[in-house]
Amino acid sequence: MDSLCFTGKPTVKDVILRLMEGRPALRSVLWDEAVGSPVPNALMLLDGVEVNNLEGLGTEVGDSSELVLLSVVHGG
Amino acid sequence: MKPLAPVCYRCKAAESVYYRPYSGERLCGRCFNETLMDRVKRTVNRFMMFEHDSRIAVGLSGGKDSLTLLRLLHELEGDWPSSELIAVCVDEGVVGYRDEALRIAERSCRQLGVEMKTVSFRELFGETMDEIAARDRELGACSYCGVLRRRALNTAAASMDADRLATGHNLDDMAQTVMLNVLRGDITRLEGFDPGGRELGGYVRRVKPLCEVPERETTLFAYLNGLEFQSVRCPYAEEAMRSDVRRFLNQMEAKRPGTKFIVYHMGLKLASSCRAEVSGVCPICGSATPGGVCRVCELTGRAEI
Numbered sequence: 001m002d003s004l005c006f007t008g009k010p011t012v013k014d015v016i017l018r019l020m021e022g023r024p025a026l027r028s029v030l031w032d033e034a035v036g037s038p039v040p041n042a043l044m045l046l047d048g049v050e051v052n053n054l055e056g057l058g059t060e061v062g063d064s065s066e067l068v069l070l071s072v073v074h075g076g
Numbered sequence: 077m078k079p080l081a082p083v084c085y086r087c088k089a090a091e092s093v094y095y096r097p098y099s100g101e102r103l104c105g106r107c108f109n110e111t112l113m114d115r116v117k118r119t120v121n122r123f124m125m126f127e128h129d130s131r132i133a134v135g136l137s138g139g140k141d142s143l144t145l146l147r148l149l150h151e152l153e154g155d156w157p158s159s160e161l162i163a164v165c166v167d168e169g170v171v172g173y174r175d176e177a178l179r180i181a182e183r184s185c186r187q188l189g190v191e192m193k194t195v196s197f198r199e200l201f202g203e204t205m206d207e208i209a210a211r212d213r214e215l216g217a218c219s220y221c222g223v224l225r226r227r228a229l230n231t232a233a234a235s236m237d238a239d240r241l242a243t244g245h246n247l248d249d250m251a252q253t254v255m256l257n258v259l260r261g262d263i264t265r266l267e268g269f270d271p272g273g274r275e276l277g278g279y280v281r282r283v284k285p286l287c288e289v290p291e292r293e294t295t296l297f298a299y300l301n302g303l304e305f306q307s308v309r310c311p312y313a314e315e316a317m318r319s320d321v322r323r324f325l326n327q328m329e330a331k332r333p334g335t336k337f338i339v340y341h342m343g344l345k346l347a348s349s350c351r352a353e354v355s356g357v358c359p360i361c362g363s364a365t366p367g368g369v370c371r372v373c374e375l376t377g378r379a380e381i
Contacts, residue, residue, distance in 0.1 A: 029309075032323075040330035041248075043295055045093075049081045050296070053095035053102055072295045 012044060013057035015067055029071040043070040086111070094296060097333035105300050112297055116148050116285050117155075123272030125283040126240060129158040133238035133280065135229045136163040136185070136192070138177025140298040140305040141244030143184055145286055147303060149242060150188050164232035164241070166225050167196040169204025170310060177306040184304065195232040197224055201376050209312055217312035220375050227363075227372045233280040245271075245284040248291040248322065251336040254343035255321045269347035278364045290329075290336060 004018050016038060020027040032039045037057070044051045045068040051059050061067060082102050084092045090104035103111065120126060134149060136142045146163060153161050163185050168174050178194065185192040198204050201224055209217045233241040250271070257265045268274075271287035286294060298305050328335040357363070358370035365371075 032327075035327070040326045041292055043292055043299070045299075048093055049091070050094045052097070053081050053092055068299075070295055070299055072291050 009060045009062075011057060012046060012051050012059050012061060012067065015061050016044075016057075016069070019069075030069060039071070041072040043072060044068070045070070093300075096293075098290075098329075098337065108293075108300065109297065112289060112293060113148060113151065115288055117152065119271065119288050120152070120283075120285050123270070123283070125242075125272050125285060126156065126159065128156050130156075130240050131160045131162070131236075131238045132240045132242050133162050133164045133229075133233035133236055134190075135233075135241060135243045136165050136181045137244070138165075138174075138180040138184075138306045139244070140303070141246050141286060141291070141294045143180075143244075143303050143305050144289075144294045144297045145242060145244045146184060146188065146190065147297075147301065149285065150190065161190055162236050162238060163190050163192040164229055164236065164238075165192060165194040166228040166232065167194055167198075168221060168225065169197050169206055170312070171206055173306075173308060173310055174205075176308065180304050180306055191236075193232050193236055195228050195235075197228065200224075200228055200231060201372075203376070205312070215375075216316070218318075221312065223371045223375055230280055230282075238280055240273075241280040241282045243282060243284055244286055244294070246286045246289050246291045246294050247336050247340055248325065250284070250287050250343060251325055251339040252318055252321050254339050254346070255325065256318060259317070259321070263346050264350045266343055266347040267350045269343050276364055278362075287340070288337075 004015065006014065006018075010018075016030065020031060030038055030042055038044070046054060046059055046061065047065050051057065081091050081093065084090045084104035084107050085101050086103055086107040090106065092102035093105050094103050094108050095101075096103065101111075126132060132149065134142065134146045136146060146161075149161055153159055163181065165178055165181050167178060182192060184190075196204075197208075205217070205221055205224075208220050213220070229241060229243070250269075253269065254266065257263050271284040273282040273284075275281055297303075325336055325339070356365050356367040358365045358368075358373055360369055360373040363370045363372070
């Protein structure tokens with residue numbers, strides 16, 4: 001398992017940006033290159049709470065937090 | 077430290093986990109599930125989708141939408157004890173994609189005690205989707221798959237004596253269909269848009285109970301309820317125009333919550349003004365069709381044999 005190290009308190013956006021580095025497949029389903037932000041349909045849950053129910057991409061991620069990224073893949 | 081979320085607007089007791097932009101609600105997991113179930117019940121009633129003793133075949137793909145539908149209908153079934161629920165699956169023959177999905181579908185049916193039947197493109201049409209995709213073809217793979225899949229689901233449901241075929245089409249699918257037909261300048265193709273389906277000779281009536289549930293919410297339901305679902309994209313999934321429309325609608329929805337509902341309701345209005353008669357019979361396979369050779373026979377090349 002890879003680990004990501006941050007100095008200070010990263011936000012959800014910081015974590016996502018670092019996570020996508022070197023992972024083009026993840027970037028292709030999670031990131032909208034045209035607008036420079038996550039695809040609007042993606043679901044992100046921080047410690048079980050959808051981030052738009054907190055402070056969105058600016059929500060701080062704590063040391064022991066769990067961030068779940070669900071790309072809403074069409075089909076089903 | 078765990079972030080603090082507002083209290084649930086509905087039960088006013090638990091911590092909310094989801095913000096629903098188009099209604100302004102903040103909901104806990106339990107209330108989210110209940111509101112989703114309530115909406116599906118209202119949709120089923122509004123469009124008179126089922127009889128009290130319907131034998132309902134759920135078109136199960138192993139993806140989040142159809143598994144959410146199966147779970148919700150399984151719970152709803154308690155309200156209609158004379159009804160029956162079964163599952164029908166289609167193996168299109170996409171190596172590395174559909175085989176995984178079918179295993180997930182099987183496990184889900186076993187857990188719920190739901191009978192499941194699988195039919196394949198190979199047995200029905202003589203070719204797998206991988207073989208069709210490898211052919212020199214004019215249309216995108218999705219055009220073939222969509223038409224053949226609809227026929228395969230109907231064949232499977234009919235063979236199980238089902239009188240309803242419930243599919244997992246969600247609000248996003250419905251809104252995309254409206255926009256696609258508007259952009260193609262052919263709104264007459266919306267004549268089959270009614271989520272309650274219609275009686276058509278030779279076809280099991282198709283209903284879409286999730287038609288008013290956004291795709292994000294079927295995904296969240298599947299996740300919150302621990303449903304195992306396939307997350308891999310179909311390798312042939314790039315249907316250019318639908319992808320463009322999906323992206324556009326997602327961006328509009330983010331800026332103006334409720335856009336997808338507005339487009340969907342516009343589709344319902346348009347559909348009510350363009351009813352078409354389907355009175356012909358395909359001279360090759362005998363299926364009901366608006367006229368001449370049906371689309372399945374056209375695409376499988378049977379028309380040229």
